[in-house]
Amino acid sequence: MHETYFRRLVDNNHLVHAYAFTGINTAEKEKTTDYLLALLACQNKTSEGEACGECDICHRIREGNFPDVLYVEPDGRSVRVDQIRELKQWVATTPVETTFKLAVIQQAELMNTSASNALLTVLEEPVDHVYMILWVNNQANLLPTIQSRVQMVSFDEGDYKQKQQLFVEQGYSSAHAFVLSHLPTENVGLLTATYPPGDFDHWLRDYHYYYQLLVQGEMQSFVTVETHLKKHLKPVPVSLLGIDYLLFINYHLLLRVTSDSNAETPSMYESFFNNLIKHKNPSISLLLDINQYLIQAKQYIQANVSPQLALEQLTINICK
Ligand SMILES: [Zn+2]
Known part of the structure; x- marks a missing residue:
């Protein structure tokens, strides 16, 4: 679906240096990356500007035997x-066969803070013939500093507005529909089955309460995992959506704190964020830590650690 878009960019030399391919459709991200690579590398393009698919370079790209691309x-x-x-060292060397280099970071959301910072130094000094693509499931999992230096290309089915409308039609308020439409699609059906429109409010309120205590660094948030969140932590995919939601709020608060304006803040968070900033004035480094520990908690849960334990550990890391 993005192929025409990229062909036009390459035709007109309008490709930017860094893209983030967002969304859970990995196969489509792979396909588009290969397409773009062939488009840049093929020396025998068709009159429509497509890669020929037959030359030595096109063959070797398909076989994964092409030196000027790096997959991390x-x-x-x-x-x-x-x-x-x-x-960083690889992009600094001269291309072997072509006139460009392409680096792809798979699952870029798994970069820890120091890796993200190292990447930032690469993104801040773009080199003419070097292109980067970050694959990321959820845009919110990329640090805002990185987001601001890459062009987002969404591989999510449909757009958020359309999804939001569907939830409104199911009876959710527009604020609740907004939240649901921004969570990863794969398990949202499970969440809405567990929390129909009238109940969803409880889920949101409990996570907001927990997040607020976390940002305030209050050890009381540890108890909150048991008293407020525990009932929302089954089944496991629903617990992961809870953490995705915390990442989503944290991302917006980071944007708010780093930009000094609330222009990008969703209206449902305005007073929530204003209160947090007034009472605690969270530092950027705290929010970055929260971001990193949330992603770590997800990884633990995916490795079969109990969601309650993973969240308690996260609370200790933040509030110790
Ligand atoms: Zn070719």
Whole structure:
């Protein structure tokens, strides 16, 4: 679906240096990346500007045997800072076969803070012939500092507004529909089955309460996991959506704190954020820590740690 878009950009030399392909459709991200790579590399393009698919370079791209592309894969559960340093060295060398280099970071949300910061130094000094693509499931999982330096290309089905409308038609308020439409699609059906329109409010309120205590650094938030969140932590995919939601709020608060304006703040969070800022004035580094520990909690849960334990550990890390 993005192929015409990229062909036009390449035709007109309008490709920017860094893209984030967002959404859960990994196959589509892969396909578009290969398409773009062939488009840049093929020396024998058709009159429509498509890669020929038949030359030596096109063949070797298909076989995964092409030297001017680098794929960075997570090492275990994270993308480490030394992997980004290697990437940095790689992009500094001259292309072997073509006139460009393309680096792809798979699951860029698994970069820890130091890896993100190392990548930032690469993004801040773009090199003419070097392109980067970050694959990320959820835009909210990328640090705002990185987001502001990459062009987002969404691989989510439909757009948010359309999804929001569907939830409104099911009886959710527009604020609740807004939240649901921004959570990863795959498990939202499970969440709305568990929390129909009248109940969804409880889910939101409990997570807001917990997040507020977290930002205020209050150890009381530890107890809140048991008293408020525990009932929302089953089944596991619903607990993961809870953490995705915390990431979503945290992302918007980070944007708010880093931009000094509330222009981008969804209206449902305005007074919530104003109160947090008035009473606590959260630092950027605190919010970045929260971001990192939330992603870590998700990884633990995916590795079969109990959601309650993962959240308690996160609380200790933030509030200790
Ligand atoms: Zn070709």
